Amino acid sequence: MYARSSSFHGDPHRIDDAVHYVRAKAMPALMGMDGFVGISMLADRGSGRSVVTSSFEDLAALRRSASEMRGIRARIADVLQSPAALHEWQIALLHRERSAPEGARAHVTWCRTEPSRLDPMLEAYAESIVPRLADLPGFCSVSVMADPLEGRSATAVTFTDDASLDAAMQQLAPLLEELGRQHRGEVTDEATFDLVLAHLRVPETV
Numbered sequence: 001m002y003a004r005s006s007s008f009h010g011d012p013h014r015i016d017d018a019v020h021y022v023r024a025k026a027m028p029a030l031m032g033m034d035g036f037v038g039i040s041m042l043a044d045r046g047s048g049r050s051v052v053t054s055s056f057e058d059l060a061a062l063r064r065s066a067s068e069m070r071g072i073r074a075r076i077a078d079v080l081q082s083p084a085a086l087h088e089w090q091i092a093l094l095h096r097e098r099s100a101p102e103g104a105r106a107h108v109t110w111c112r113t114e115p116s117r118l119d120p121m122l123e124a125y126a127e128s129i130v131p132r133l134a135d136l137p138g139f140c141s142v143s144v145m146a147d148p149l150e151g152r153s154a155t156a157v158t159f160t161d162d163a164s165l166d167a168a169m170q171q172l173a174p175l176l177e178e179l180g181r182q183h184r185g186e187v188t189d190e191a192t193f194d195l196v197l198a199h200l201r202v203p204e205t206v
Contacts, residue, residue: 001037001056001090001091001203002062002090003055003056003062003089003090003091004054004056004065004086004087004088005051005088005089005145006051006053006076006084007085007086007087008052008080008084008085010050010082011048011082015048015080018043018079019041021075022041022076026052026072027039029068030068030072033061033064035056037201037202038201038202039197039200040198042194042195044193044194045194048082049191050080055091055201055202062088073086087154088147089146089147090145090148092145092153092205093126093142093144094141094144094202094205095130095141095204096141096204098139098141099140100140103194104158105158105160105194106156106165106193107169108154108190108191108193109157109176109187110153110154110187110188110189111153111155111180112151113151114184115149117151117185118152121153124183125155128179129176133168136159136168136171137167138159138163140158141158142155142156142157143155143200157169158195165192
């Protein structure tokens with residue numbers, strides 16, 4: 001499974017307009033495409049930052065979608081008055097414990113390591129962190145997207161609300177720091193968002 005994420009940092013007052021466009025226009029247009037699996041959107045109404053991610057059943061479907069996605073991305077950029085930062089990923093891990101409710105919150109961590117260390121780091125995350133996440137109150141889902149050539153990853157952990165998310169991140173912080181040290185992983189960015197659209201529909205990998 002593959003995914004393409006488009007990140008924006010635009011006008012906070014235009015976030016809801018962008019959400020409406022993705023729900024009402026972009027998603028219906030994509031659903032008719034061969035190999036399209038789903039779409040999600042994260043948004044921070046305070047900062048104006050948002051991430052739209054579309055998923056595809058294989059690399060060929062991802063490539064076929066390029067032209068259609070280019071137009072959708074341009075329209076979102078126009079609504080938000082922000083250029084788009086584009087990245088393509090392999091979907092390395094996805095586990096859902098429950099459907100995310102209205103008001104769910106997602107914490108995204110972007111990391112980089114040596115390409116040869118990426119797979120072992122992600123395997124260690126699946127073995128040591130995911131089972132602990134599943135036991136925590138309010139946990140909804142976790143997804144990990146990977147770029148093997150560059151040694152990059154993006155991990156999104158979703159909880160029902162801010163309180164559950166904050167408690168989980170505090171509890172897991174020492175384990176995540178140790179994992180990073182062992183695999184020479186560097187956190188390059190992290191942010192917390194509202195999960196405003198949750199239709200990625202990627203099959204479970206755990």
